[in-house]
Amino acid sequence: MVQKKIFENRKFVVSAIIIATGLIFVLRLFYVQLIDDKYVLSATNNVLRYEVQYPARGLVFDRNGELLVFNEAAYDLMVVPRLVDKPDTAEFCRLLDLSREEFRKRLHKARSYSMHKPSIFVEQVSKEQYGFIEERLYKYPGFFVQSRTLRKYPRPSAGHTLGYIGEVSPAEIEANPYYKSADYIGKSGIEKFYENTLRGKKGLRISMVDVFNRVKGRYMEGRYDSAAIAGNDLYITIDANLQAYGELLMANKKGSIVAIEPATGDILALVSSPSYDPNLLIGRVRSKNYNLLSNDTLIPLFNRALLAMYSPGSTFKLVDALIGQQEGVINPSTAYPCAGLGAVPIKCSHNHYSPLQLVESIEQSCNPYYWNVFKAIIDNPAYGSTRRAYEKWRQYLLSFNLGKTFDTDLLVERSGNVPEPEYYDKYFGKNVWRSMTIRSLSIGQGELLVTPLQLANIAAMISNRGFYYDPHIGKATVKNGVNTPIEFTRHTTMVEPRYFDPVVEGMRRVFAGSHGTARYYANDSITMGGKTGTVQNPHGENHSIFIAFAPIDNPKIAIAVVVENAGYGSTYAAPIATLMMLKYILGDFDAPWFEQRMLETNLID
């Protein structure tokens, strides 16, 4: 009993150890739960998976409601590196068609981005591959599939106009915080211009996952989720059949076709040849094909219809005829003599009688006539100086939208060139240059440059007898079934409508007249008007140019065709323009004799 008493005090030591342990735990809990906040963050990273809900991008239809662009589901294989168990890499790589080296490289890249956050492991797995992988994915923790949409094009047509989408660049992310790395954005064409209409709005779904990355439910019952809002659909002005026909006609030729509905400015067809299948620039094949296309010496990615600049050649005579009348220096009965090949200062290659009046001068494309018209305009004593008369002439051109770009939905477009008077001041010296000095302008040569789009607009403007709408591609947007037309501006030119009649008559005779430069392509059922151009250029054979519209009294289509290095305007551009107009107005038509020849002509090889 004595001994027991001695040791009884030891209960205090034991109790003290127990209490001390309890206190240490409470202090540790205090630190871990209340002071150090890194655990809260880790818990969130463990459990929450943020999934971006990609909206369906808007569809694109042609003017007749034919589907041009739609979406196809594509699947990105995502990886959360922390959760990756050492899988049977051999089988996994075989499923994905990856080398082991590539597998390691991709995993390393994902790791260096984040151990906890998902990143793309394989972009756009094909539908077939996806079906195959999905069944086996449970074996590979850390991997999951996120779906998104790819653009698809039922017709291999209108690539330049439709444009393409691609991953956002760092600069684009910086410019607009809506975009996050690996998002898609319209890169060119209507995909770019109508990006905000088409893209819709991304949604977010936050789900809770367990340690095997299995979804266990929605975070806070979805309180912080947002649904993706699908993009709006877009109708464009293109007529898909006409576009495809134009591409067919331009096959194996360099050049372009621009067709416009005069009453609205709707671009019916915008062909740049050589072209490419827009399906080449989607998904995983994009970068490979893009390199191939951009290295092609025929520069298929270059949209000639909007970017190539040519001298308008004889098609410009129509413009001179309009300005001359408006200025009062000529009238329909004004006649000028033509000395043919002996004419000075500009000779005439067309063999015709002399003198000619205004209408005949268009039909037969007489060069000396238009030298005289130009001379009359520039040397008009009413202006007192060449410079001031030239400036007035230039104002007319600007009112026809020559020398400037359109205010429209075409993203890449050149302005052409109508020199300012300062240009000649600098080149020749002030008050030195005269009409004689700049005589090349009278027949659409010299410094004057226009794009095919501007040429087509000239045809549309003449067919409208004095006004035009900015040519455009967007027709209407569709949101929740409600159609909203896209509006564009109507412009009135400086030339009064009455002065257009003799010009239109001249254009009619180009087809209908006995000496008309396009008389071989006249059609019995439709009265057409046109004007040929044969443009000299320093780089080889002449460019063949033609502008036209039809029917003459109720124009449905105005068109410009440029075939590079092809020779006379009447040889290629005129028959191609004629076929396009017949196709658009008649739909199915009995192919005239020259269709086969145009389809088969190969000017490239």
Place this chain on the structure above:
Amino acid sequence: MSSRTNIFGNIDWWLVVLYLVMVLLGWVNIYAAIYDEEHSSILDLTQRYGKQMIFIGSSLLLALIILLTDAKFFSTFSMIIYLVTIAALVAVLILGKEIAGSRSWFQVGSFSLQPAEFAKFATSLAVANYLGGTNINFRKFTSVFKAFLILAIPAGLIFLQNDTGSALVYSAFIFVFYREGMTGNVLIIALAVIVLFLMALLIDKLVIIAGLLVVAMLLLLIMRRTLRSVAILITFLVLASGFVYSVDYAFANMLEPHHRTRINVLLGKESDLKGAGYNVNQSLIAIGSGGIAGKGFLNGTQTKFNFVPEQSTDFIFCTVGEEWGFIGSTLVVALFVLLILRIIQHSERQRSAFGRIYGYGVASILFFHFAVNIAMTLGLFPVIGIPLPFFSYGGSSLWAFTILLFIFIKLDANRLNIL
């Protein structure tokens, strides 16, 4: 005999209430740890919380049986109970089923039993019986040897089952021996061994020995410089230096690789968050994300979604930490401290040495489980797989802890009947 009529009268209801509260809190947290909406019925026997409900019910029955048993039964049959348990530990090595690398389970159909759990109370009874006898003196080598042998047999057998955690539990009896008169230096030496072991792994050995020399010099200055004290000091110095140098060898050759990594993780020498460090890291994330008041019942994500391993057994405290926060965790710690302190207090009031020693055995075992388990979930101790008493899921452990505690409650209730 007034005890017959008074059988429940002398019971310490505080201990019973503490027990019931802990068992129920344990069940609530097991339910939360593995809750999923498909199986939300609390009696769903395909789920662990359903089974734990059965275990709790049967435990209460066991408790009642113990309270109705004559208290003398336990002292009288202590050695027989001990021997039966040892036999079971031997048998399980031969007949047992191997689960997760440990051969420690008897399995009959879907029912399994872990004899190691029951060895704890049996050994406590045996120790109480032996040390409670007359002529036992910790100054005598044979007494010390026999006392350690009583522990070493079950501990060794359990170690052979590859259940290191349960084997280490017997080291807790150091508190019992201390209370019964073993020199207090044992505690100091035990502490010194642990500290030296960990330091040897972390710091340059020459630095440690230099430190030991400095300590020895200081002691020399304070102590009387007799020949004897100097000799003892030098002996200890040599032993300590030898120990420090043998740590590497022991660490490299005597420990299992996973034990080595667990220790390295604790010491911060390894930080592989996917491997050995994963458990501790996830455990800390679960507890740490609980904040002051926790995420609320059934709202814990880390434990429920399996980020924390063994979340219903060894890591059940994570669920407490995550769902009930600092307040709930502190409450659970407090409950354990209260329970153990009360057992010690009651042990001291026993008239018989048997009762006192058994009580200390109960307190020591509970303390070891509590301290090691919670230290492990809080990243203060290497991961050793032992359950948190009354909280962790498992029939064997709940039954064994219930028996352990209720034998003491019965002895305590009967204390006045002992002359």
